[in-house]
Amino acid sequence: MGAAQGAINFQIWQSIVVMLVCGIGAVLAQQALAVFNDGVRPFLLDFIQGRTARPAMAAIAFGLSAGFIFGLGAPMALATTVLNPWLLFLPVEILGLLAPRKWIAAIAGVAWGAVCSFGLVGATQVASLLPVDFLGSLQSMSGPILWLFALFPVIAITRQFGKMWGAISFGAELLVVLFIVKAAEWWGWSVFAPSVAMALGVVMLIVLALVKDHREKRAGNLVTSAEDEAVMDELFGPNAARLRKNIVWFMALGTGVAMVAASGIFGGGEATSFLIAKGDFAGAAALDAVRVLGFVPLIVTTALASGAYAMAGITIVYPIGYLIATLNLPVPATLGLAAVAGAAVFGAEILGVAAIGRWLGRWPSLRDSSDHIRNGITESLGLAILIGSLMAANTMGGGMGMLIVGGLYLLNEAMGKPVVRMAAGPAAVIVAGILLNLMTWVGLFTPIAAG
Amino acid sequence: MKIITGGVGKAHVADALKPLVRPEDEVVVGSDMQAGMALRNGTADYYLGTCHTGAGASLGVLVGLLGSARCHTFGRGVPSAEAVAAAVGSGAVALGFAIDQIDDVVPVVWGVLDAQR
Numbered sequence: 001m002g003a004a005q006g007a008i009n010f011q012i013w014q015s016i017v018v019m020l021v022c023g024i025g026a027v028l029a030q031q032a033l034a035v036f037n038d039g040v041r042p043f044l045l046d047f048i049q050g051r052t053a054r055p056a057m058a059a060i061a062f063g064l065s066a067g068f069i070f071g072l073g074a075p076m077a078l079a080t081t082v083l084n085p086w087l088l089f090l091p092v093e094i095l096g097l098l099a100p101r102k103w104i105a106a107i108a109g110v111a112w113g114a115v116c117s118f119g120l121v122g123a124t125q126v127a128s129l130l131p132v133d134f135l136g137s138l139q140s141m142s143g144p145i146l147w148l149f150a151l152f153p154v155i156a157i158t159r160q161f162g163k164m165w166g167a168i169s170f171g172a173e174l175l176v177v178l179f180i181v182k183a184a185e186w187w188g189w190s191v192f193a194p195s196v197a198m199a200l201g202v203v204m205l206i207v208l209a210l211v212k213d214h215r216e217k218r219a220g221n222l223v224t225s226a227e228d229e230a231v232m233d234e235l236f237g238p239n240a241a242r243l244r245k246n247i248v249w250f251m252a253l254g255t256g257v258a259m260v261a262a263s264g265i266f267g268g269g270e271a272t273s274f275l276i277a278k279g280d281f282a283g284a285a286a287l288d289a290v291r292v293l294g295f296v297p298l299i300v301t302t303a304l305a306s307g308a309y310a311m312a313g314i315t316i317v318y319p320i321g322y323l324i325a326t327l328n329l330p331v332p333a334t335l336g337l338a339a340v341a342g343a344a345v346f347g348a349e350i351l352g353v354a355a356i357g358r359w360l361g362r363w364p365s366l367r368d369s370s371d372h373i374r375n376g377i378t379e380s381l382g383l384a385i386l387i388g389s390l391m392a393a394n395t396m397g398g399g400m401g402m403l404i405v406g407g408l409y410l411l412n413e414a415m416g417k418p419v420v421r422m423a424a425g426p427a428a429v430i431v432a433g434i435l436l437n438l439m440t441w442v443g444l445f446t447p448i449a450a451g
Numbered sequence: 452m453k454i455i456t457g458g459v460g461k462a463h464v465a466d467a468l469k470p471l472v473r474p475e476d477e478v479v480v481g482s483d484m485q486a487g488m489a490l491r492n493g494t495a496d497y498y499l500g501t502c503h504t505g506a507g508a509s510l511g512v513l514v515g516l517l518g519s520a521r522c523h524t525f526g527r528g529v530p531s532a533e534a535v536a537a538a539v540g541s542g543a544v545a546l547g548f549a550i551d552q553i554d555d556v557v558p559v560v561w562g563v564l565d566a567q568r
Contacts (some may be wrong), residue, residue, distance in 0.1 A: 039504030042514040042522075064504045067527070159462040217453025228488055235515055298511075301484065367482050375459045378503070378550060416529060420503070421551040 010121050013331055014263045018083060019113035021256035022092045025311055026109025028253050033246050036089035036311035038298060039064040042222045044308040047097075058098035063294075065090040071423020074432055077116075079138030080273040081124050083266045087116060089311045118264075127433075131440045131447045134433020137396035138426070141388030142274040148384035149271040149287070150177075150194035152376035160372045161208050162366075168205050173197040190289025192275075192283045202290050203393075209365035216365075232361065239307035247350050250309060251343040257341025258310050259335050261321020268318030270381050285319035292316050294373030297360050298399025304357045312348045317342050317396070317431040382422050389425030396429075397436045398448055404432040452568060453477045453495045458467040458509040460501035460550040467557040469498070483509075487516030490544055491508075497564060499544040501553060511545035517545060524548070529555045535563040 028034040032044045040061045046052040052060075072088030078195040092109050099105035103183045127135040154173060158166025180193035243250070267273030267284060269291045292315050299310045312318065324338050360367050386409065393405035410430035412419050419427055439445035456464040456478065457492075465480045472478060488494035489558065490513075500509030506524040513522050523543035525534070529552050548556045 037504065038511065039502065039506040042506065042511040042519075045514060046519060063504060063526070068503075153543070231491070231516075232484075233486070239515075302511035305512045361484060364482060364485065367484065371457070371459055371461055371482070375462070375550070378459065416555075417527070417551055420549075 004335050010265060014265045015114070015117035015337075017119040017256075017259050017263050017335065018088065018265070019110045021260045022088055022113030022116075023109040024094040024253050024256040025089055026096035026099065026105040026112075026154065027102050028249055028311070029093040030099050030102055030105035031246075031249070032097070032308055033243075033249055034253060034309045034311050035061070035093045035097075036085055037061065037068070037093065038063050038302055038310070040093065041306045041308050041310075043304045045306045048307055048328065049297065053101065053286065058094055061094045062095050065094060067191075067420040067423060069261070069270045071420050073094065073133055075138070075423070075426030076270075076273055077120055078123060078127070078430070079141055079426065080267065080277040081120065082273045082277045083116060083120065083260075083265075085312060088113070088260075088266075088371060093311065130433075130437050132396055132433060132436045132445075134392075134396050134429065134436070137392040137433070138429060140391040140395050141385065144384040144388040144391070145271050145381065146192075146274055146381045148387075149377070150198040150201070150372065150380075152380045153198060153205050155376035155379050156372035157201065157205050157208065159375060160205070160369060161212075165204075165208060169201050172204065173201050176200050192286075193315050195283055195286045199286065199290055202293060202373075205369055206293070206366070209369045210363070213363050213365045229358065232358070234355065236304040236357060239304055240357075241354060242307040243303065243309055244351050246349060250313075250346045250350050253311070254313065254317060254342035254344075254346025254349075255339040256342070258317045258321045258324075258338040258345070261318045262324040262338035263321075264332050266321075268312065268315055270377065272318070276322070281322040285322040285326075288315065288322070289319040291377070292319070292395050294370050294377060296356070297367045297370040298374070300353055300356050300360065303353055309350070313346055316349075317345050320345060344367050358363050378422065385422055386425045389429050393428045393432060396433060396448070397445070399443065401432055404435060405429055407433070452497070453479065453489075454497045454499060454564075455479045455481040455489060456499045456501075457481055457483045457486050458500040458502050458547070458550075459481065460553050463550070463553050464499050464501055464557060467524055467553055468561060471558065471561045473565075479545050482518075483512040487513050490517060490521075496544070499557070499560065500545060500547045501545070501550045503550060505547050505549035505552075507521070510534055513545040521545060522547070525556065527552065528560060532563055535560050536567070539563060539567060 032048050035041055043060050047057045068086045069090045072086055076084050077087045091112050095112060096105045096109040099108055122136055154166060154170045157169045176197040177193045180191055180196055183189040267276040269288045272284045272288050274340055296314045299314050303309045320341050321338055324334055389405055393401035405428040408431060411423050412424045436445055440447055461480050465478050486498040488511040490498060502509040505526045510522045510524055522545040523538040523541055525527050529550040546560060
């Protein structure tokens with residue numbers, strides 16, 4: 001496993017790109033133009049209209065984001081040695097919302113970017129010197145995550161269209177995986193099987209949704225009243241105008257996000273970091289391109305309802321960035337191309353956001369699918385991360401490791417989940433890693449050889 | 452009473468709710484946009500939204516359509532019956548909570564809604 005490659009290859013230009021995107025992100029958050037946490041966006045409406053004070057707004061953002069920074073972003077970065085949006089953008093938006101001036105936000109953002117890029121290299125180097133290599137063991141999470149993630153469309157289809165279609169889609173995905181694996185043996189294909197299966201599942205989900213809406217429309221059950229659309233235009237119009245007025249800022253943000261995605265040290269989705277760490281940029285692009293579908297309706301509607309956009313937009317810049325990285329151009333060309341592409345994509349998104357919102361209003365099943373997609377991602381990833389955490393525990397400490405990690409997970413459940421469920425496993429692995437190292441140090445634990 | 456569920460865990464919330472409600476009650480798995488419209492024109496009584504934080508995807512559109520006074524989030528926690536009663540009593544009809552707490556939150560919320568009719 002070459003996951004450690006990421007950290008070793010962390011070059012100075014990559015750190016500068018990280019600091020740059022964090023600085024820009026903080027400046028946009030300072031003006032309440034963009035936040036990464038979709039939960040924060042609705043609260044920004046009161047902040048923009050002056051009903052919430054800056055410190056209170058930052059406190060809300062911190063409360064909603066803390067679990068995802070410490071529970072998801074940090075362990076994921078340590079496990080993969082690749083940066084992710086939860087670790088970079090969530091703290092950046094808190095700092096930005098806290099900063100009274102734009103320049104203070106910029107400095108704070110750049111500082112956080114430096115902490116992340118240099119801190120990650122330092123942390124992985126220190127951890128590899130410890131007797132129990134718990135960061136190395138976190139790499140055993142990649143198997144379950146990469147393979148089970150492919151099943152999220154099956155779960156979405158089952159929840160939205162029932163048992164029969166669920167079983168059919170599972171069978172279809174299984175056949176595709178079987179075929180691709182065999183094709184690799186017979187004809188030397190080098191496609192990552194779960195990515196293809198996942199793409200097939202998503203296509204099935206979309207076709208089912210469109211067919212359902214089309215049938216309803218023909219039957220006359222689905223009439224979007226002009227009155228409803230007028231209400232939405234009235235409510236969303238000023239917010240869309242606010243976004244358009246600041247399009248230059250958004251294009252600057254797009255530049256930064258695309259450059260960091262093209263740098264080969266950043267994975268945007270939950271499973272992508274593992275592929276980026278292995279250098280499989282094309283696979284990562286396929287994964288995140290499909291994932292976009294789950295987030296378009298969410299991001300577009302919360303943006304229209306609040307007047308603030310998402311830090312990574314509808315996240316289509318991630319796959320575009322990775323694809324630019326596959327070209328293997330010299331660094332200045334890669335960054336230049338990414339900058340232009342990022343600015344263009346964000347510009348187009350801002351100009352199109354009102355139209356996309358109106359269009360989605362006419363296809364309710366598609367909007368519905370988006371909720372089920374995100375639920376499917378949560379359920380499949382939840383299982384994968386839990387199992388991966390136990391596998392990591394086993395690698396690092398055998399039965400003792402599983403006892404500590406499994407115990408901490410169950411304790412978190414019983415206590416009413418102070419740590420987000422999805423983050424509980426990786427967080428427990430890190431706690432167990434520190435504990436096992438301390439126990440080794442005082443002679444209570446003998447590290448398992450060749451961890 | 453007509454309740455629309457929405458957000459990431461909408462199917463799960465409806466599953467948790469259906470065994471609890473009376474025969475005359477209606478639980479609809481819907482969307483935030485549809486629920487916002489239904490609550491505005493009075494064709495639905497309550498909206499239960501879910502997402503990872505309990506606040507964003509679950510209530511984002513509702514805050515825009517109904518105003519923040521009629522929306523309330525319990526965040527990532529499990530509220531007490533008193534907290535639910537206080538929120539509903541102050542006019543909240545769109546309630547948001549976190550997907551990993553659905554099984555614990557739904558019975559509490561339903562208990563209050565059921566007692567209030």
